[in-house]
Amino acid sequence: MIRRSSTTLVAAVAISALVATAPAGAKPAETRPGTVVRVSPATGLSVVAGSASAEVLRYRMTSVRGTVVEATGLVLLPPGAPPAGGWPFVVYNHVTTGAADLCDPSQVTPDNEAAELMTRGDDIATRLLDAGVAVLRPDYEGIGVPGPHPYLIGRSLATAVVDMVRAARRLEPRLGRDWVVAGHSEGGVGALWTAAADQPLPRGTRLHGAVAFTPVTQTALELELLRQLPATGPVVGGLSALGALILWGAATTDPRMRALLRTGGLSPEAVALLPHLEQRCLPGLSADDSWAGIAPADIPGDGPAGDELLERLLVVMRANDPAAVVVRPGLSVRIDAGILDGVAPLPFTEQLVQGYRDQGVDVTYERWLGGHPEVVRDGWAAGPAVDWILERLAEQ
Incomplete structure (x- = not known):
């Protein structure tokens, strides 16, 4: 050295x-x-x-x-x-x-x-x-x-x-x-x-x-396609993990998104997994007991808050x-x-x-x-x- x-x-x-x-x-x-x-x-x-x-x-x-x-x-x-x-x-x-x-x-x-x-x-x-x-x-x-x-x-x-x-x-x-x-x-x-x-x-x-x-x-387009998948699996599970990272990252630029992550923008199952994003790396997030266990269609919350979160997410990803x-x-x-x-x-x-x-x-x-x-x-x-x-x- x-x-x-x-x-x-x-x-x-x-x-x-x-x-x-x-x-x-x-x-x-x-x-x-x-x-x-x-x-x-x-x-x-x-x-x-x-x-x-x-x-x-x-x-x-x-x-x-x-x-x-x-x-x-x-x-x-x-x-x-x-x-x-x-x-x-x-x-x-x-x-x-x-x-x-x-x-x-x-x-x-x-x-x-x-x-x-x-x-x-x-x-x-x-x-x-x-x-x-x-x-x-x-x-x-x-x-x-x-x-x-x-x-x-x-x-x-x-x-x-x-x-x-x-x-x-x-x-x-x-x-x-x-x-x-x-x-x-x-x-x-x-x-x-x-x-x-x-x-x-x-x-x-x-x-x-x-x-x-x-x-x-073209991450925004990929997310729009991904959100329609109703089931998970070996390949889709990894994409769910990446989608969670994308949500987490986009929220750093938008205070409203940060609030929506915990106030109806995500499903209860997804909210429960948010701590994993600061505890695990990508392979761990892609495990069945983490984000890979959720189908992409089940990550957003139901109703207006889920729709707003996704709309804001797409705006951020297009800009970046x-x-x-x-x-x-x-x-x-x-x-x-x-x-x-x-x-x-x-x-x-x-x-x-x-x-x-x-x-x-x-x-x-x-x-x-x-x-x-x-x-x-x-x-x-x-x-x-x-x-x-x-x-x-x-x-x-």
Whole structure:
């Protein structure tokens, strides 16, 4: 492992001095979004093969409600000395793991029920590290820290990215200015919202591209179809769990939705399972004693409250669909899809790609013979996607 350099200590002393001399009433520098709370060594499965240094960064970000909250993520550095100007880096956003605090990939342990989900981007991370590229892996708002997780809320995911970049560059001066954002599934949504033309980026950096593996799109349409299913089963049960996470996440943006979750918007059976969303990761939520035990049609409450909850949910999901992103001018995008994907169906992904191309975006689009999990692995998109990233980072 590379030990923390003396420059970090000097930076910490300088920040402390700045805070001590801040004018009365001014917001202390160390409480602003993008500042470091603390750093600790990563352990176990979080230490990705190929990393010379692996640390868990706790930092501050702006929450979906506009307040400053804490978030966590993993900082992986490659071996050797950085090139002139510092290491280029990739922010890799993870697939859906859940909304509970124990679902944070930066603290993954072998016995965690979602360990496979939390490590699913490791093939890509190792390839990047071997190529001399640093990797940042945010856990997202509300995962691993107090507070709800705004699942599939694009601005929250993008803010977790940019504020982690700010904090990581304060922590590690060997990180350069050139970067690419990437992500899988929920993380693909985050990558594409980071690419939005109106998303502020960290000062002094240059975003070269965005990569989305099986990004979830047209969620509102999927929910409208899902709510009609009167029975559960092995496949449908997993979709019920995802639907519950979507409801939980959307409610973080809408106070009325939060109230409806417990005042008639959901069936009594669904209300009884709400605590599971802060206690279990996706595999546990997909168990028969949890959300998989409820048919999708039985999740909403009867009557006007149930109808209102669903109407509000659809509004939120349409607003946060990656199809709503107006991509930053001149930014290249790559999208990789699974032909057999049951979570992000291929026709929806192809409509997303066409929508971006209609904007004039340079989109590289590849389809792979596999489902939702396989696309990010070696033998599928991992190698070609990393090659694409390296080409973008080499651009001047």
